[in-house]
Amino acid sequence: MRQKNSDIIILGAGLVGAALALRLAQDGLQVTVFDRQDLSAKPPNDHRTTAISYGSSQILAGVGVWQKLLPKAQPIRAIQILDATTRLDFDHRLVRAEPMGHIIENAALRLELRLAMASQKNLQLISPITLQDLKADAGEITATSGGKSWRAAAAVIADGRQSVWRDKLGLSVRRHDYGQTAVIANVTHALPHDDTAFECFLPAGPLALLPMPDWRGRPQSSLVWTEPKNRAQALQALAADEFCALLQERFGDHLGSFAISGPRQAYPLDIVYATPVYAARAVVIGDAAHGIHPIAGQGLNLGLRDVALLADLFAQQAARGMDLGSPLLLADYARRRSFDTVSMQAATHGLNWLFGQKAVPITSARRLGLRLVDAIPGLKPAFIKRAMGDF
Numbered sequence: 001m002r003q004k005n006s007d008i009i010i011l012g013a014g015l016v017g018a019a020l021a022l023r024l025a026q027d028g029l030q031v032t033v034f035d036r037q038d039l040s041a042k043p044p045n046d047h048r049t050t051a052i053s054y055g056s057s058q059i060l061a062g063v064g065v066w067q068k069l070l071p072k073a074q075p076i077r078a079i080q081i082l083d084a085t086t087r088l089d090f091d092h093r094l095v096r097a098e099p100m101g102h103i104i105e106n107a108a109l110r111l112e113l114r115l116a117m118a119s120q121k122n123l124q125l126i127s128p129i130t131l132q133d134l135k136a137d138a139g140e141i142t143a144t145s146g147g148k149s150w151r152a153a154a155a156v157i158a159d160g161r162q163s164v165w166r167d168k169l170g171l172s173v174r175r176h177d178y179g180q181t182a183v184i185a186n187v188t189h190a191l192p193h194d195d196t197a198f199e200c201f202l203p204a205g206p207l208a209l210l211p212m213p214d215w216r217g218r219p220q221s222s223l224v225w226t227e228p229k230n231r232a233q234a235l236q237a238l239a240a241d242e243f244c245a246l247l248q249e250r251f252g253d254h255l256g257s258f259a260i261s262g263p264r265q266a267y268p269l270d271i272v273y274a275t276p277v278y279a280a281r282a283v284v285i286g287d288a289a290h291g292i293h294p295i296a297g298q299g300l301n302l303g304l305r306d307v308a309l310l311a312d313l314f315a316q317q318a319a320r321g322m323d324l325g326s327p328l329l330l331a332d333y334a335r336r337r338s339f340d341t342v343s344m345q346a347a348t349h350g351l352n353w354l355f356g357q358k359a360v361p362i363t364s365a366r367r368l369g370l371r372l373v374d375a376i377p378g379l380k381p382a383f384i385k386r387a388m389g390d391f
Contacts, residue, residue, distance in 0.1 A: 016286030016303035017158030018113035025123040051297035075099035136280035154325035161291035181232035188218035190256025281325035
C-alpha cells in the first residue's frame with residue numbers, strides 16, 4: 001500500500017478540526033486532515049451563527065483568521081437575562097474595554113478556516129474520503145482507505161457529536177436527549193439591539209436573540225428558539241407573519257416588531273460526553289468529546305479551548321523530540337481539560353433544567369438567585385469573565 005506520513009492526522013475538517021490543523025501546521029508539524037464531505041464543492045446552506053468569546057477570538061487571531069473575520073462580526077457589549085419577572089444586565093465594561101465576544105455566521109468562519117488551510121504547505125486536506133480503519137501500534141497510528149494508508153504519531157478525532165470514530169475507538173459515551181429542538185432564523189426588528197444579546201428563559205426552553213449586523217438598513221438579530229420537538233415542528237410550519245407575532249408575544253417589546261430575514265432551520269438538542277476522551281494514540285475533541293446545550297452559546301468556545309491546549313502540548317512534545325502519541329501526553333490533556341468541560345456541561349444542563357421548572361418554590365429560589373447575582377459585588381464580573389473565556 002502507498003504510505004503517506006504525517007506527524008498528526010485529524011479526522012474531521014469542521015470548525016474545531018480546521019482550527020487545530022491550522023495551529024499545528026503553523027507550529028511546523030506535518031498534518032493530514034480527512035473529511036467525508038466534498039469540501040471543494042459549494043457548502044450546504046448553514047444560516048447558524050456562533051458566539052465567539054473574547055478568549056476564542058484570541059485563539060482564532062493566533063491562527064490568522066480573526067483579523068479577516070472581524071469586519072463581518074458583530075460585537076456583544078451587553079447581555080440581558082430575562083425571566084418572567086426578573087431582568088439581569090451584564091456589561092463588558094465591568095471587566096475590560098473589549099467586547100464580551102462577537103457573533104459570526106458559521107459559513108463565514110468555515111470559509112476563512114478553509115482558505116487558511118489551503119495556504120499551509122505542510123497541511124494536506126483530503127476530501128471526500130471515507131476511512132475504513134484506524135489502527136494503533138507501539139510506534140504509530142495508521143488510517144486506511146481504498147488500498148492507501150496514512151501513518152502518523154497521533155490521531156485527533158473531530159468529526160462532531162455523532163462521531164463515527166469515537167465509537168469505533170470503543171470510547172464510552174453518555175447521552176441525554178433533551179426532547180427539545182432549536183429553531184434558528186435571522187430576524188429584523190424595529191428597534192436597535194445596541195450590541196446586546198438577549199437570553200429569555202421560558203418554561204418550554206430558552207429563547208435567545210443575538211445581535212448581528214444590519215440587514216437592508218434594519219437592525220437584525222440571530223434567533224435561537226428552543227421548544228419541545230412537537231412545538232418546534234409547529235413553529236416551522238407557521239407563516240412568516242404568524243411566526244413573528246408569536247415571537248413578539250413570547251419575547252415582548254424589547255426590540256419592537258419582528259420580520260424574518262432568512263430561512264428557518266431546526267436542530268434537535270442533546271448532550272454528549274465521551275469518557276475517557278482518548279485511546280491508544282488517539283484523542284477526541286470538540287463536539288465529539290462534549291456536545292452541550294446551546295443555552296449559553298459556549299459549544300464552539302469549549303472546542304477552541306481544546307484546540308489551544310492540545311496544540312500547546314503537541315508543540316512542547318515536538319520541541320523535546322518526544323513521541324506525539326504518548327499516552328502520558330494524552331492523559332495530561334484529558335486531565336487538564338476535564339474541569340472546564342464537565343463544569344460547562346453541568347452549567348448548561350442545570351440552567352436548562354432550572355429555568356424550565358414551574359414549581360413555585362423553585363421559581364422563587366431562581367428569582368432570588370438572579371437578584372443575588374445583581375446585588376453581590378464581584379459576582380457579575382466573575383460570570384462575565386467566564387462567558388468571555390478569560391480565565
